[in-house]
Amino acid sequence: MESPGGPFTIQDLDLDAPRPDEVLVRITAAGICHTDLSMRQIWPQERLPMVFGHEGASVVEAVGDAVTTVVPGDAVCLTYRSCSSCEQCTTGGPAYCEHAGALNVSGSRPNGSTPLSRPDGTPVYGSFFGQSAFATHCLTYESNTIKVPAELPPIVAAPLGCSVQTGVGTVRNVLRPSPGTALAVFGAGSVGLSAVMAAVAEGCTVVAVDPIAHPCPASPTRNYLAGLQLCGPII
Ligand SMILES: [Zn+2]
Numbered sequence: 695m696e697s698p699g700g701p702f703t704i705q706d707l708d709l710d711a712p713r714p715d716e717v718l719v720r721i722t723a724a725g726i727c728h729t730d731l732s733m734r735q736i737w738p739q740e741r742l743p744m745v746f747g748h749e750g751a752s753v754v755e756a757v758g759d760a761v762t763t764v765v766p767g768d769a770v771c772l773t774y775r776s777c778s779s780c781e782q783c784t785t786g787g788p789a790y791c792e793h794a795g796a797l798n799v800s801g802s803r804p805n806g807s808t809p810l811s812r813p814d815g816t817p818v819y820g821s822f823f824g825q826s827a828f829a830t831h832c833l834t835y836e837s838n839t840i841k842v843p844a845e846l847p848p849i850v851a852a853p854l855g856c857s858v859q860t861g862v863g864t865v866r867n868v869l870r871p872s873p874g875t876a877l878a879v880f881g882a883g884s885v886g887l888s889a890v891m892a893a894v895a896e897g898c899t900v901v902a903v904d905p906i907a908h909p910c911p912a913s914p915t916r917n918y919l920a921g922l923q924l925c926g927p928i929i
């Protein structure tokens with residue numbers, strides 16, 4: 695993104711070689727989340743140009759010397775970054791990491807450096823959620839680079855990084871419905887459809903409300919929902 699609230703444009707940029715704690719990945723699919731669109735509207739002008747994207751599926755191409763959890767060739771999905779050492783991170787709450795802002799939405803590494811630059815050396819901001827997945831390649835970290843089965847289609851792996859966690863977590867960790875509960879889900883995008891899947895798995899009767907009557911025929915989620923109708927009621 696070149697200008698405040700402006701369109702996404704395709705540019706050729708240079709990407710740093712991975713530092714000791716970094717992973718170089720090749721993006722195979724990327725979801726688009728409302729956070730990308732809402733941050734686009736409020737992103738500070740002094741941190742432009744900026745590369746967004748935080749639901750990447752990818753293949754590891756290279757790792758820094760300190761990285762031990764993934765190796766080149768691994769299929770991975772990318773999620774939010776966390777510090778692994780604060781009280782939230784060490785007590786099972788990495789989504790509430792005390793350093794989440796600096797690690798995810800500063801547009802740079804915590805030390806202020808940017809992983810991206812124009813061919814003339816001008817810095818370009820990135821490291822969005824420790825990734826910036828609207829790209830062919832990006833640098834990621836152990837805490838947000840999760841190995842997945844190689845046979846998992848990238849278009850299914852990508853939304854695991856944000857929208858699936860959000861929708862499933864809302865049902866399983868917050869609402870915790872008893873089997874047989876009726877649950878209405880407003881908005882049947884990837885967050886909402888993930889909530890639908892979780893609620894069906896919990897034995898709920900689900901009402902999904904969306905202005906679009908039918909999922910996009912090309913959507914892989916449609917196939918998953920078709921399968922779910924076999925194991926629980928969807929109205
Ligand atoms: Zn998101």
Ligand SMILES: [Zn+2]
Nearest residue numbers: 777780783791
């Ligand atoms: Zn932390």
